[in-house]
Amino acid sequence: MEGPILDPQHAAAAEAASGGRRVIVCAGTGCVANGSKKVLDALEKHMGEAGLDVVLEFRPEGHGDGVRVSHSGCQGFCQMGPLVTILPENILYTKVTADDVAEIVTETLVAGKVVERLLYVEPRTKEKCLGPDQIPFYQRQTRTVLKECGFIDPDDIREYVAHGGYAAARKAFADMDAKGVCDVVSQSGLRGRGGGGFPTGRKWEAARVQTNPKKYVICNGDEGDPGAFMDRSLMEGNPHCVIEGMMIAARGIGADEGYIYVRAEYPLAVKRMRKAVADAEAAGYLGDNLFGSGQSFRLEVMEGAGAFVCGEETALIASIEGLRGMPSPKPPFPAQQGLWRKPTIINNVETLAQIPRIISEGAAAYRALGTETSPGTKTFALTGHVSNTGLIEVPFGATLREVVLNIGGGVTDDRGFIDEKGFKAVQIGGPSGGCLTPDLLDLPLDFDSLRSVGAMVGSGGLVVMNQKTCMVSVARFFMEFTQRESCGKCVLCREGTKQLLALLDDVIEGRGTAETLSLLETLGHAVQVGSLCGLGKTAPNPVLSTLKHFRKDYEEHVFEKRCSAGRCKALAMPTINAARCKGCRLCVKACPAGAITGEKKQPHVIDETLCIKCGACATACKFGAVEGI
Known part of the structure; x- marks a missing residue:
């Protein structure tokens, strides 16, 4: 298994290219919020005072005896941030503050010793872990799309290029035609990571065969699910990979223009994507006559207005056009008539970030991971009552047990202690998803297996819940979110979600009856059938899913007028x-x-x-x- 930065062989090659000694400070949103910028500033200061040659910029020719100090995107282990990695020793220091930096410099960078108090301690064995290769959270993952996120400087295009960046785009433009690109993506079996799981190659082919000379590529970075931060972390940690994926998509369908649609609540992602686009243009990777192919491609980064419904592709298109973000009936599909009625493909961030590897290594290599119908890997945002929260990546087919109990380190009680028998449920796929119960711990996490039990991969949010969780309150939380985010176009979605929320309030506040439970089910199914877009069709999922798997919680509220979890104050x-x-x-x-x-x-x-x-x-x-x- 690969670690959080790179596998040892890749790390060694990368460090040989950059000169050897390196200190990497995680500068994903979580670590920045916890003070990683102060850590970075303190490193420069104390290293200078210690007489070390501090190298702050990537040098393709290497940095000799100097120590490269840089920031990276999210390294994944969010629970333990801010994180500081020392290479080539591959030491990972956790929960580092600016006050710890002087000791790191004098002990590790000067004297070659380990600051043991900053090492991660495995809670079950109480063993101190020197680096990622000893930490179960990393050992059990297979990081491919996240491989460079915790290593390269996201603001330096030279480092991305030095690690093979834009080679896949060069291959697509210089050595392949549009059909060849679409064929490889189709053969890889790549399915959309935004939630629907539609075959990416089929979507591209539908746009490729359109005769209109003007076509668009759109990256959907409007990640709106509560508890989800996979796309944000990719844009923050490896923005050039997303751009390269869009370039290859443009080659595949014959597009000359694209938009990266990022939600405004992601200011760091917006900043880094804009810089990456500007740097790619300056370096000649975006613009006219790319790689001598005669094809041009330009990109623009656009901020979304914070509407959850704009995650739906036709609503997103309306937003880019300056209209209110509301879904439109299909057909015609965007591949036929999309942005400004021109053929358009829309893929989410993670889908596009998979593309360069597919082109570079081939479809067969990509299919080596995952399952037959769900090839490759999937990133998940692991949150909730779990020991190790953070950003993870596993092959499709990994089980819930592996993700929650092994990578996640186990379920925690309300005081933060690991409770081996405390697992109650996982909400997967955000508001559009459903609940997975203890009897599904060994269910493979892939598109088809999850669909068979009434759940979905969704964008990749995993919220773990312990036995002290009230499932009625959980259903209400997600229903309140979807009701608030409804665009109002469909009567059943606009009014039905309001009534579902009101019925849940009746249950939580002790006014519920047997008829209330019946109405919840009937109305939930009606909203599913009658809504126009994916938001409305999936809005009742948390209610219907919890009614199916945790009906006892509802009946306890309705018939016994109590909430054994103690979360509903009126019944506690x-x-x-x-x-x-x-x-x-x-x-x-x-x-x-x-x-x-x-x-x-x-x-x-x-x-x-x-x-x-x-x-x-x-x-x-x-x-x-x-x-x-």
């Missing part, structure tokens, strides 16, 4: 677990209503008639004895 009633209670009386002191009684060092009890459900007792208890709130 705290109790004290006698086995856990130490009789310390902290809860007694914290209770503003005087509802808790009990002798010192003896289990306490809560008087339900006095309890105001404020949760002060649960907050005060150090032993997790207060349950149900």
